[in-house]
Amino acid sequence: MLPPQFFILNGIPGLERVHVWISLPLCIMYTISLLGNLGLVYLIHQEESLHHPMYFFLAMLSVIDLFTCTTTLPNALCIFWFNLKDINFNAYLVQMFFVHGFTDVEFGVLMLMALDHYVAICYPSRYATILTNPIITKAGLATFLRGVLVIIPFLFLVKHLPFCQRNIISHTYCDHMSVVKLSCASIKINVINGLTVALLIGVFDICCISVSYTMFLQAVVSLSPADAWQKVFSTCTVRKSATIITYVPAFFTFFTLHFGVHTIPPSLHLIVANLYLLLLPPTLNPIVYGIKIKQIRDSVIKLFQGEKVPSIQDK
Numbered sequence: 001m002l003p004p005q006f007f008i009l010n011g012i013p014g015l016e017r018v019h020v021w022i023s024l025p026l027c028i029m030y031t032i033s034l035l036g037n038l039g040l041v042y043l044i045h046q047e048e049s050l051h052h053p054m055y056f057f058l059a060m061l062s063v064i065d066l067f068t069c070t071t072t073l074p075n076a077l078c079i080f081w082f083n084l085k086d087i088n089f090n091a092y093l094v095q096m097f098f099v100h101g102f103t104d105v106e107f108g109v110l111m112l113m114a115l116d117h118y119v120a121i122c123y124p125s126r127y128a129t130i131l132t133n134p135i136i137t138k139a140g141l142a143t144f145l146r147g148v149l150v151i152i153p154f155l156f157l158v159k160h161l162p163f164c165q166r167n168i169i170s171h172t173y174c175d176h177m178s179v180v181k182l183s184c185a186s187i188k189i190n191v192i193n194g195l196t197v198a199l200l201i202g203v204f205d206i207c208c209i210s211v212s213y214t215m216f217l218q219a220v221v222s223l224s225p226a227d228a229w230q231k232v233f234s235t236c237t238v239r240k241s242a243t244i245i246t247y248v249p250a251f252f253t254f255f256t257l258h259f260g261v262h263t264i265p266p267s268l269h270l271i272v273a274n275l276y277l278l279l280l281p282p283t284l285n286p287i288v289y290g291i292k293i294k295q296i297r298d299s300v301i302k303l304f305q306g307e308k309v310p311s312i313q314d315k
Contacts (some may be wrong), residue, residue: 004167006069007092007179008085009075012270013170023080026274030073032250036286038061040296047299053131054120055296057113058289060140064106065282071098078171087174093155095174099214100224101151103250104201106281110243116156118212121219154224157190158235170266202247209243227272245284249276 010020044050044059077097078084087095120127154176164184171178181188253273256264289306 004163004165006086006088006167009074009079009087009169009174010085010168010170011171011172012267014265014267019080020273023077026073026080027077029279030069033065033069033282033295034177036290037066037282040286040290041066043296043299043303047303049295050299053127053136056136057109057116057140061106061109061113061285064102065111067098068102068106069282071095071102072173072274075174076274076278079172085227092174092179093158096158096176096179097155098153099173100154100176101147103147103277104197105144105147106152106246107201107250108146109140110246111208112139112143114209114212114243118215123214130166146201150201153193154190154197157193160187161187161190171270173277175273194254202251206247231255242306244290245280249273249280252276261298 012022015022038289039060040062044055072095076089116131119130123130158176158179161180161183162185163182166182166184169175169178169182176190176194180187253269253276256269290300
């Protein structure tokens with residue numbers, strides 16, 4: 001049986017009358033996300049004092065956030081504002097590829113940032129020799145390829161599902177499980193594949209992040225109290241905040257879709273899913289890092305003042 005030529009993304013069920021009002025904060029968040037992440041990437045590119053592994057990984061995170069929210073929000077706004085709900089089947093697969101692929105890449109970049117933190121604290125004298133530009137490039141490329149390769153089987157499996165003329169999806173963007181549940185055939189292999197990939201990537205990344213922070217805390221214990229607390233609250237707290245605002249809503253969205261938690265209203269789940277892709281990582285990451293990291297704050301201030309920020313080597 002051939003797949004449908006198009007799907008209908010129906011928005012948030014039960015809240016159709018307030019779609020326009022829901023779109024307003026989303027639009028504001030998207031604008032903040034664009035300005036914040038583009039500004040952060042520009043700042044890291046322009047300021048030599050920020051040409052270090054930590055900031056390169058942060059730039060990667062900002063680029064991924066830009067791609068993720070840009071592939072989803074304009075389509076959601078078309079649904080809310082103009083009632084444009086139709087989407088071609090192949091276009092659905094393309095957006096699904098970007099949404100899930102870049103989400104996996106973002107998890108990988110957070111893991112790389114945690115490992116960078118571990119090396120900087122535990123091996124400060126060898127930091128520059130361990131995390132060279134070629135190593136950073138290879139790590140970023142490997143993380144990107146991981147995100148791309150794990151999503152390809154999803155596309156192949158969805159492409160060959162029969163849908164029996166069912167094509168209405170209660171969602172604002174192209175999600176994997178939302179379309180899989182429309183199939184009139186067994187979706188057991190799709191569910192197993194999704195759970196396997198999520199658990200393998202999620203558990204691996206979380207284990208690496210947890211080990212890096214454990215080693216970090218052990219290194220901090222050996223420092224003087226003042227230095228220890230300063231490092232904990234200026235670096236560890238920032239990294240953990242970025243990890244929490246990415247992983248917690250992501251796992252909430254994933255498991256409620258896979259296991260069909262009926263006690264959670266569909267509208268609440270979709271709102272959390274949209275906030276997860278738009279508000280939490282893309283909007284808050286540049287704000288959190290910009291406020292908490294002194295080097296970025298100083299670079300922003302001196303950039304507006306037209307002064308050159310001295311590099312770490314010049315200090």
